[in-house]
Amino acid sequence: MNYTSALFFSLLPFAGIAQLGQSTNYVDAETIAFYSSAVKDTFTVSIQLPKEYNTSPDTRYPIVVLLDGDFYFPTMAPVMRQYEMTGLLPPMILVGIGYGSFHKMDSLRVRDFLYPESLETDEMTAPGGGKDFYQFLSRELLPNLESKLRVDTLQRSLLGHSFGGYFALYALLQQASEGRSVFSNIVAASPTLWYHDFYLNRLPDTLHTASRENPINIFMTAGDLENTEWTLNPIYRLTTSFKKQNSAQLYLNTVMFNFLDHMDTGQLSFIKGLQNFSQPRYMIAENR
DSSP: OOOOOOOGGGGSOHHHHHHTTOGGGGOOOEEEEEEETTTTEEEEEEEEOOTTGGGOTTOOEEEEEESSHHHHHHHHHHHHHHHHHTTSSOOOEEEEEEOSSHHHHHHHHHHHHOOSOOOGGGTSOOOOTHHHHHHIIIIIIHHHHHTTSOEEEEEEEEEEETHHHHHHHHHHHHHHHTTOOOOSEEEEESOOTTHHHHGGGGHHHHHHHSOOSSOEEEEEEEETTSOIIIIIHHHHHHHHHHHHHOOTTEEEEEEEETTOOGGGSHHHHHHHHHHHHTSGGGOOOOOO
């Protein structure tokens, strides 16, 4: 990682600085219960709209789907609002997908984030519900939200860490097999690529042969303190496979963070990934 020091606050808009300490800027989130017919379970969905949403009625906004919402939404929501107010991120709709408690999240994320069913060599039991969870996101939740909110449907991002990082990459595999373009931006932080005998190693070939109208951006990360055999080397091999394919309209950034371990990479990866996707070369222009 390269560190740059700067007189940061001197560059912020004066109005933004004046508002930073006001807690009212961070109470805009709404939480709803959403039943999924695909998964046959109810999810806790938390939604934060951009601060300007109600005063800019003609604007459509990128939508960010955040996995492990019980853990990450309470911290990501205020950070994204702070970054929005200071110009470090453009306004976005943040949607956290949770289960209502850490206890439920700890067990049900194994049900929902992994596909196919686990092998004996995985030394864990996972039913392989990832395809059902993908159907929940792509055919139930997103259509429902986008029928009510002003969403730029060409700018959907999916953020996941660990098993969630695996699912974020799996979502690309599934949408390619269906010939769809649901998510254009993926952040996979410390993905568990070892699962099911490295099942996702087929992803570069699948995306290379799949037809698509719009670019796909992948931001894949890990910390250099993570396990070399099970995390770092698999990420390196997958990155190498993507580079060999050199697929058109597919942009991959793989980032290794210094001095970070597995549980340290999530939120940092999400923010840096969203900033990466917001750069002009990665933005998809919507025809209106």
